Amino acid sequence: MVTLAPAAVGLARSGRFVRVELGEWRSLPDRTKYRSVFVARVNGAWVGYANVCRHHPVELDVPDLSVDVKTGVRLALVGQDGQSLMCASHGAIYRARDGYCTTGPCSGTSLARVPVLESMDASGEAVVTVGDDGGADLV
Ligand code: FES
Numbered sequence: 116m117v118t119l120a121p122a123a124v125g126l127a128r129s130g131r132f133v134r135v136e137l138g139e140w141r142s143l144p145d146r147t148k149y150r151s152v153f154v155a156r157v158n159g160a161w162v163g164y165a166n167v168c169r170h171h172p173v174e175l176d177v178p179d180l181s182v183d184v185k186t187g188v189r190l191a192l193v194g195q196d197g198q199s200l201m202c203a204s205h206g207a208i209y210r211a212r213d214g215y216c217t218t219g220p221c222s223g224t225s226l227a228r229v230p231v232l233e234s235m236d237a238s239g240e241a242v243v244t245v246g247d248d249g250g251a252d253l254v
Pocket of ligand 1: 168169170171172173202203204205206207219220221
């Protein structure tokens with residue numbers, strides 16, 4: 116599991132998709148590899164997606180294109196609604212709440228979900244972790 120930094124938790128709680136580095140390559144059931152995820156709280160629920168486009172197996176974002184200037188946290192590129200995720204390569208748009216691709220060359224597919232868990236540490240601070248079991252969402 117990977118724990119989000121407090122600055123990233125704040126942004127993600129506000130609905131921004133923050134990039135989380137996993138520190139290792141992981142595989143989806145179809146053997147597509149990924150090494151980072153995007154996590155946000157959307158409509159009151161935490162969602163996480165493997166950072167790999169469903170058109171071609173490349174990351175959705177590119178370095179330095181979307182970074183929160185206050186915190187330096189890397190963010191997902193977003194569509195015109197300010198919330199959906201956008202792939203930098205060919206502009207595919209994925210719905211925030213479920214990762215469904217509504218526009219672009221991979222319309223009708225969905226980003227792969229990654230489990231996200233929110234808990235409290237001993238001091239009462241929120242701790243958000245990204246799971247690694249490839250199963251259903253934990254929250
Ligand atoms: S690789 Fe993402 S839209 Fe083509």
